[in-house]
Amino acid sequence: MYYDGQTLYAVPSGGIDHHTARPIREQIDDAVTDRMVTRLVLDLSKVDFMDSAGLGLILGRLRHVSAGGGKLILLDPGADIMRILRLAGIDKRLAIVEGGSERTHLAALRTVSAKSPGDRGGQKKSS
Structure with a gap:
Protein backbone atom coordinates (compact mmCIF):
# COMPACT_ATOMS: atom_id res chain seq x y z
CA MET A 1 0.00 0.00 0.00
CA TYR A 2 1.07 3.55 -0.59
CA TYR A 3 -0.39 7.04 -0.35
CA ASP A 4 -0.64 10.03 -2.63
CA GLY A 5 -2.12 12.82 -0.54
CA GLN A 6 -5.46 11.54 0.74
CA THR A 7 -5.53 8.71 -1.80
CA LEU A 8 -4.62 5.21 -0.64
CA TYR A 9 -3.45 2.73 -3.26
CA ALA A 10 -3.82 -0.91 -2.20
CA VAL A 11 -2.27 -3.54 -4.46
CA PRO A 12 -3.21 -7.06 -3.41
CA SER A 13 -1.75 -9.96 -5.37
CA GLY A 14 -2.61 -13.60 -5.95
CA GLY A 15 -6.03 -14.69 -4.79
CA ILE A 16 -8.55 -12.92 -2.60
CA ALA A 21 -9.55 -11.20 2.61
CA ARG A 22 -9.47 -10.49 6.35
CA PRO A 23 -5.84 -9.30 6.62
CA ILE A 24 -6.27 -7.20 3.46
CA ARG A 25 -9.46 -5.69 4.88
CA GLU A 26 -7.84 -4.90 8.22
CA GLN A 27 -4.83 -3.23 6.59
CA ILE A 28 -7.00 -1.11 4.30
CA ASP A 29 -9.49 -0.12 7.01
CA ASP A 30 -6.71 0.87 9.42
CA ALA A 31 -5.01 2.95 6.73
CA VAL A 32 -8.27 4.63 5.65
CA THR A 33 -9.10 5.54 9.25
CA ASP A 34 -5.58 6.58 10.32
CA ARG A 35 -4.88 8.79 7.31
CA MET A 36 -8.44 10.07 6.72
CA VAL A 37 -8.31 8.77 3.16
CA THR A 38 -10.90 10.28 0.81
CA ARG A 39 -10.15 8.01 -2.13
CA LEU A 40 -9.21 4.33 -2.12
CA VAL A 41 -7.78 2.87 -5.31
CA LEU A 42 -7.82 -0.91 -5.23
CA ASP A 43 -5.39 -2.05 -7.91
CA LEU A 44 -6.54 -5.52 -8.98
CA SER A 45 -4.01 -5.98 -11.78
CA LYS A 46 -2.10 -8.62 -9.77
CA VAL A 47 -5.17 -10.50 -8.51
CA ASP A 48 -5.72 -13.76 -10.37
CA PHE A 49 -8.55 -15.26 -8.30
CA MET A 50 -11.46 -13.90 -6.29
CA ASP A 51 -14.35 -15.63 -4.56
CA SER A 52 -17.29 -14.26 -2.58
CA ALA A 53 -14.92 -13.12 0.18
CA GLY A 54 -13.21 -10.89 -2.39
CA LEU A 55 -16.55 -9.43 -3.42
CA GLY A 56 -17.34 -8.84 0.25
CA LEU A 57 -13.98 -7.13 0.66
CA ILE A 58 -14.77 -4.73 -2.18
CA LEU A 59 -18.33 -3.98 -1.06
CA GLY A 60 -17.26 -3.51 2.55
CA ARG A 61 -14.50 -1.07 1.54
CA LEU A 62 -17.04 0.77 -0.62
CA ARG A 63 -19.29 1.23 2.42
CA HIS A 64 -16.36 2.15 4.67
CA VAL A 65 -14.92 4.80 2.34
CA SER A 66 -18.34 6.13 1.28
CA ALA A 67 -19.37 6.62 4.91
CA GLY A 68 -16.65 9.27 5.17
CA GLY A 69 -17.61 10.91 1.87
CA GLY A 70 -14.85 9.15 -0.06
CA LYS A 71 -14.71 7.07 -3.23
CA LEU A 72 -13.52 3.59 -4.10
CA ILE A 73 -12.02 3.00 -7.52
CA LEU A 74 -11.05 -0.40 -8.89
CA LEU A 75 -8.01 -0.31 -11.13
CA ASP A 76 -7.25 -2.71 -13.96
CA PRO A 77 -8.98 -5.96 -13.03
CA GLY A 78 -8.05 -8.83 -15.33
CA ALA A 79 -10.67 -10.42 -17.59
CA ASP A 80 -11.56 -13.18 -15.11
CA ILE A 81 -11.92 -10.75 -12.21
CA MET A 82 -13.93 -8.32 -14.36
CA ARG A 83 -16.30 -11.15 -15.30
CA ILE A 84 -16.92 -11.82 -11.58
CA LEU A 85 -17.47 -8.11 -10.90
CA ARG A 86 -19.99 -7.91 -13.75
CA LEU A 87 -21.87 -11.03 -12.64
CA ALA A 88 -22.14 -9.57 -9.13
CA GLY A 89 -23.26 -6.17 -10.47
CA ILE A 90 -20.34 -4.41 -8.79
CA ASP A 91 -19.38 -2.76 -12.07
CA LYS A 92 -22.59 -0.71 -11.79
CA ARG A 93 -21.91 0.45 -8.22
CA LEU A 94 -18.45 1.98 -8.49
CA ALA A 95 -15.83 3.27 -10.88
CA ILE A 96 -13.58 0.77 -12.63
CA VAL A 97 -10.56 1.94 -14.64
CA GLU A 98 -9.50 -0.70 -17.15
CA GLY A 99 -6.53 -1.07 -19.45
CA GLY A 100 -4.13 1.46 -20.82
CA SER A 101 -0.78 2.76 -19.73
CA GLU A 102 0.17 4.27 -16.39
CA ARG A 103 -0.45 7.71 -17.90
CA THR A 104 -3.96 6.63 -18.96
CA HIS A 105 -4.60 5.31 -15.46
CA LEU A 106 -3.49 8.55 -13.82
CA ALA A 107 -5.63 10.68 -16.14
CA ALA A 108 -8.66 8.45 -15.57
CA LEU A 109 -8.17 8.48 -11.80
CA ARG A 110 -8.09 12.28 -11.82
CA THR A 111 -11.40 12.52 -13.66
CA VAL A 112 -13.29 9.58 -12.16
CA SER A 113 -13.89 11.39 -8.87
CA ALA A 114 -16.30 13.72 -10.63
CA LYS A 115 -18.24 10.87 -12.24
CA SER A 116 -21.07 8.83 -10.82
CA PRO A 117 -20.65 5.17 -9.80
CA GLY A 118 -20.50 2.78 -12.72
CA ASP A 119 -18.81 5.28 -15.04
CA ARG A 120 -15.53 4.08 -16.47
CA GLY A 121 -12.28 5.78 -17.16
CA GLY A 122 -9.46 4.44 -19.27
CA GLN A 123 -9.92 1.97 -22.07
CA LYS A 124 -12.20 -1.01 -22.07
CA LYS A 125 -10.41 -4.30 -22.57
CA SER A 126 -11.84 -6.73 -25.05
CA SER A 127 -12.82 -10.11 -23.59
Whole structure:
Protein backbone atom coordinates (compact mmCIF):
# COMPACT_ATOMS: atom_id res chain seq x y z
CA MET A 1 0.00 0.00 0.00
CA TYR A 2 1.07 3.55 -0.59
CA TYR A 3 -0.39 7.04 -0.35
CA ASP A 4 -0.64 10.03 -2.63
CA GLY A 5 -2.12 12.82 -0.54
CA GLN A 6 -5.46 11.54 0.74
CA THR A 7 -5.53 8.71 -1.80
CA LEU A 8 -4.62 5.21 -0.64
CA TYR A 9 -3.45 2.73 -3.26
CA ALA A 10 -3.82 -0.91 -2.20
CA VAL A 11 -2.27 -3.54 -4.46
CA PRO A 12 -3.21 -7.06 -3.41
CA SER A 13 -1.75 -9.96 -5.37
CA GLY A 14 -2.61 -13.60 -5.95
CA GLY A 15 -6.03 -14.69 -4.79
CA ILE A 16 -8.55 -12.92 -2.60
CA ASP A 17 -10.49 -15.60 -0.77
CA HIS A 18 -11.68 -16.38 2.76
CA HIS A 19 -8.05 -16.93 3.87
CA THR A 20 -6.64 -13.66 2.54
CA ALA A 21 -9.55 -11.20 2.61
CA ARG A 22 -9.47 -10.49 6.35
CA PRO A 23 -5.84 -9.30 6.62
CA ILE A 24 -6.27 -7.20 3.46
CA ARG A 25 -9.46 -5.69 4.88
CA GLU A 26 -7.84 -4.90 8.22
CA GLN A 27 -4.83 -3.23 6.59
CA ILE A 28 -7.00 -1.11 4.30
CA ASP A 29 -9.49 -0.12 7.01
CA ASP A 30 -6.71 0.87 9.42
CA ALA A 31 -5.01 2.95 6.73
CA VAL A 32 -8.27 4.63 5.65
CA THR A 33 -9.10 5.54 9.25
CA ASP A 34 -5.58 6.58 10.32
CA ARG A 35 -4.88 8.79 7.31
CA MET A 36 -8.44 10.07 6.72
CA VAL A 37 -8.31 8.77 3.16
CA THR A 38 -10.90 10.28 0.81
CA ARG A 39 -10.15 8.01 -2.13
CA LEU A 40 -9.21 4.33 -2.12
CA VAL A 41 -7.78 2.87 -5.31
CA LEU A 42 -7.82 -0.91 -5.23
CA ASP A 43 -5.39 -2.05 -7.91
CA LEU A 44 -6.54 -5.52 -8.98
CA SER A 45 -4.01 -5.98 -11.78
CA LYS A 46 -2.10 -8.62 -9.77
CA VAL A 47 -5.17 -10.50 -8.51
CA ASP A 48 -5.72 -13.76 -10.37
CA PHE A 49 -8.55 -15.26 -8.30
CA MET A 50 -11.46 -13.90 -6.29
CA ASP A 51 -14.35 -15.63 -4.56
CA SER A 52 -17.29 -14.26 -2.58
CA ALA A 53 -14.92 -13.12 0.18
CA GLY A 54 -13.21 -10.89 -2.39
CA LEU A 55 -16.55 -9.43 -3.42
CA GLY A 56 -17.34 -8.84 0.25
CA LEU A 57 -13.98 -7.13 0.66
CA ILE A 58 -14.77 -4.73 -2.18
CA LEU A 59 -18.33 -3.98 -1.06
CA GLY A 60 -17.26 -3.51 2.55
CA ARG A 61 -14.50 -1.07 1.54
CA LEU A 62 -17.04 0.77 -0.62
CA ARG A 63 -19.29 1.23 2.42
CA HIS A 64 -16.36 2.15 4.67
CA VAL A 65 -14.92 4.80 2.34
CA SER A 66 -18.34 6.13 1.28
CA ALA A 67 -19.37 6.62 4.91
CA GLY A 68 -16.65 9.27 5.17
CA GLY A 69 -17.61 10.91 1.87
CA GLY A 70 -14.85 9.15 -0.06
CA LYS A 71 -14.71 7.07 -3.23
CA LEU A 72 -13.52 3.59 -4.10
CA ILE A 73 -12.02 3.00 -7.52
CA LEU A 74 -11.05 -0.40 -8.89
CA LEU A 75 -8.01 -0.31 -11.13
CA ASP A 76 -7.25 -2.71 -13.96
CA PRO A 77 -8.98 -5.96 -13.03
CA GLY A 78 -8.05 -8.83 -15.33
CA ALA A 79 -10.67 -10.42 -17.59
CA ASP A 80 -11.56 -13.18 -15.11
CA ILE A 81 -11.92 -10.75 -12.21
CA MET A 82 -13.93 -8.32 -14.36
CA ARG A 83 -16.30 -11.15 -15.30
CA ILE A 84 -16.92 -11.82 -11.58
CA LEU A 85 -17.47 -8.11 -10.90
CA ARG A 86 -19.99 -7.91 -13.75
CA LEU A 87 -21.87 -11.03 -12.64
CA ALA A 88 -22.14 -9.57 -9.13
CA GLY A 89 -23.26 -6.17 -10.47
CA ILE A 90 -20.34 -4.41 -8.79
CA ASP A 91 -19.38 -2.76 -12.07
CA LYS A 92 -22.59 -0.71 -11.79
CA ARG A 93 -21.91 0.45 -8.22
CA LEU A 94 -18.45 1.98 -8.49
CA ALA A 95 -15.83 3.27 -10.88
CA ILE A 96 -13.58 0.77 -12.63
CA VAL A 97 -10.56 1.94 -14.64
CA GLU A 98 -9.50 -0.70 -17.15
CA GLY A 99 -6.53 -1.07 -19.45
CA GLY A 100 -4.13 1.46 -20.82
CA SER A 101 -0.78 2.76 -19.73
CA GLU A 102 0.17 4.27 -16.39
CA ARG A 103 -0.45 7.71 -17.90
CA THR A 104 -3.96 6.63 -18.96
CA HIS A 105 -4.60 5.31 -15.46
CA LEU A 106 -3.49 8.55 -13.82
CA ALA A 107 -5.63 10.68 -16.14
CA ALA A 108 -8.66 8.45 -15.57
CA LEU A 109 -8.17 8.48 -11.80
CA ARG A 110 -8.09 12.28 -11.82
CA THR A 111 -11.40 12.52 -13.66
CA VAL A 112 -13.29 9.58 -12.16
CA SER A 113 -13.89 11.39 -8.87
CA ALA A 114 -16.30 13.72 -10.63
CA LYS A 115 -18.24 10.87 -12.24
CA SER A 116 -21.07 8.83 -10.82
CA PRO A 117 -20.65 5.17 -9.80
CA GLY A 118 -20.50 2.78 -12.72
CA ASP A 119 -18.81 5.28 -15.04
CA ARG A 120 -15.53 4.08 -16.47
CA GLY A 121 -12.28 5.78 -17.16
CA GLY A 122 -9.46 4.44 -19.27
CA GLN A 123 -9.92 1.97 -22.07
CA LYS A 124 -12.20 -1.01 -22.07
CA LYS A 125 -10.41 -4.30 -22.57
CA SER A 126 -11.84 -6.73 -25.05
CA SER A 127 -12.82 -10.11 -23.59
